[in-house]
Amino acid sequence: MxxxxxxxxxxxxxxxxxxxxxxxxxxxxxxxxxxxxxxxxxxLPLPDDLAAGGEHLCIRLEKRGDNTDYVARQLATLSGCRHFDVGFCGLKDRHAVTRQWFSVYRPGQEDEDAAFLGEVAESWRVLEYHRQARKLRRGDHRGNxxxxxxxxxxxxxxxxxxxxxxxxxxxxxxYFGPQRFGHNGANLDRALAMDPSKLNRRGSRNVKKRGRGRSTSGSDDSKNVLYFSAARSWLFNEVLAYRVQNGTWLAPLEGEPGTNDNQDVMVTGPLWGDGGTEAVSVQGEIERTVVAEHPELAAVFATTRMKPERRPLRMIPExxxxxxxxxxxxxxxxxxxxxxxxxxxxxxxxxxxxxxxxxxxx
Structure with missing residues (x-):
């Protein structure tokens, strides 16, 4: 073994x-x-009323050798919209054959959809398409x-x-997969070097341009969120690893959020945030003890307004x-x-x- x-x-x-x-x-x-x-x-579940249409053209593509962000940017270029006007439910691997939905913001361009889809089909196989009222967002899909x-x-x-x-x-x-942490954990190193206050979303909306007219928001904010996410994901993995080694990862402990209302509650672990964890008693003590072993990462959350969240400890394939x-x-x-x-x-x-x-x- x-x-x-x-x-x-x-x-x-x-x-x-x-x-x-x-x-x-x-x-x-x-x-x-x-x-x-x-x-x-x-x-991805389809809208209840496909006939209602909307401003977003949703396209189901089959791609090979292209990552999700690259395809989204190419769709934006072909359609003439901004990159962030293209939505998708999650990142898919580049080195794979993947079938994935994208939404493209095309208000008032229904008559031009056929020509646009023809251009798209020159690069990727178009499997389905429809219009709907809202942009696709992360996690909208039922699964993969x-x-x-x-x-x-x-x-x-x-x-x-x-x-x-x-x-x-x-x-x-x-566990979160190692790709979330960057090569050799580089995203974790960057998390230690960033300014946690930049993750305060309310403040980031009011950031003014500095220097030669460059905005401090945008791509820098996205990178900070990526590094923050890597830090809380790694701490989750460490807590889960402790529970696995101690044989307690399949059953809730005293202090599991929701156990007072439902004894069949899902067993979860912490996605760290402002205030640390929502767990209390035995489970809360374990989670805080494990995170306290990594004070440099715990400090990343000291000044953020990110709410603590929970994630299931167990993955069960269907x-x-x-x-x-x-x-x-x-x-x-x-x-x-x-x-x-x-x-x-x-x-x-x-x-x-x-x-x-x-x-x-x-």
């Missing part, structure tokens, strides 16, 4: 690999040998469907089947199935909720080598 509790082998100083549900990984495998080995289909092929699987097939059965029945720790294709190749199919990572799911069983690691990711 492969140990999964050590720090990142690249010695970044940040732990970027956390304990698995079974105490270790039972096999190794290669992922993304080709884009076809990583297929993702976004599940995955079909993944693992190659060069090395390990005892019976142990792999047993681990995948446990994964199907019990789920796995719902419609999870797998099939051996020869002795060293596996096909896996499953659905995940928004904000959950397929690589986290795989990493609970396999030591994964990403064939695209040296070429960059979404």
């Amino acid at each position: 492969i140990d999964a509790t050590d720090r990142n082998p690249e010695k970044s100083g940040w732990r970027l690999d956390w304990p698995t549900s079974g105490g270790g990984r039972v096999a190794s495998a290669l992922l993304k040998s080709t884009p076809d080995d990583f297929f993702v289909d976004e599940d 469907y995955f079909e993944l092929v693992l190659r060069e699987v090395s390990g005892d097939p019976e142990a792999v089947d047993e681990a995948l059965t446990r994964l199907r029945d019990l789920g796995c720790p719902n 419609a999870f199935e797998w099939q051996w294709q020869g002795s060293d190749q596996l096909l896996l199919k499953f659905r995940l909720a928004p904000g959950q990572y397929a690589t986290t799911l795989l990493g609970d069983v396999f030591e994964i080598t990403d064939a695209t690691r040296d070429t960059g990711q979404d």
Whole structure:
């Protein structure tokens, strides 16, 4: 069994690999040998009244080798709108075949939609389209469907089947994926260097231009939010890792928010914010103790107005199935909720080598 509790082998100083549900990984495998080995289909509910139309043209595209932000910018250029007038539900991997919805703000241009869609189709396959009243936003989708092929699987097939059965029945720790933290944890280093007060959204709306007419908002604000998100995600992973190591990640502890009203409450962990955590008693003490071990990151939240939030500790894949294709190749199919990572799911069983690691990711 492969140990999964050590720090990142690249010695970044940040732990970027956390304990698995079974105490270790039972096999190794290669992922993304080709884009076809990583297929993702976004599940977005359609508006109740498609005939009502609206100012936003929604397009379902199939893309290969392009990341989400690149496609959004290209759609904005083709349509003649601003980049932030193009909406989407979440980032999808570049090194994959992905089907994803985008919304493009095109008020009063219904008669020109056919020509615009023709231009879009020159770069990507257009699967569906409709108009609606609002822009797509992060998390609007119901989830994502995955079909993944693992190659060069090395390990005892019976142990792999047993681990995948446990994964199907019990789920796995719902860690944020390492891509959120940047290469070698660079986004965490940047979180320590930023000014937390710039995350105060009320204040950022009133920021005036300085110097030679440049605004201090915009891309700088987006980067600060990215680094802030990386910091709170890493602290969540650390709390979850503590619960996994102590065998308490599947059941609520005293102090879990909502337990007084519903004994079947979902077990959650903290997304740190102003005031730290909403948990109290035993669970709150554990969360504050774990975060206190990282005072440099805890200090990032000292002056923000970001409200503490919660995230489930357990990820349970839906419609999870797998099939051996020869002795060293596996096909896996499953659905995940928004904000959950397929690589986290795989990493609970396999030591994964990403064939695209040296070429960059979404």
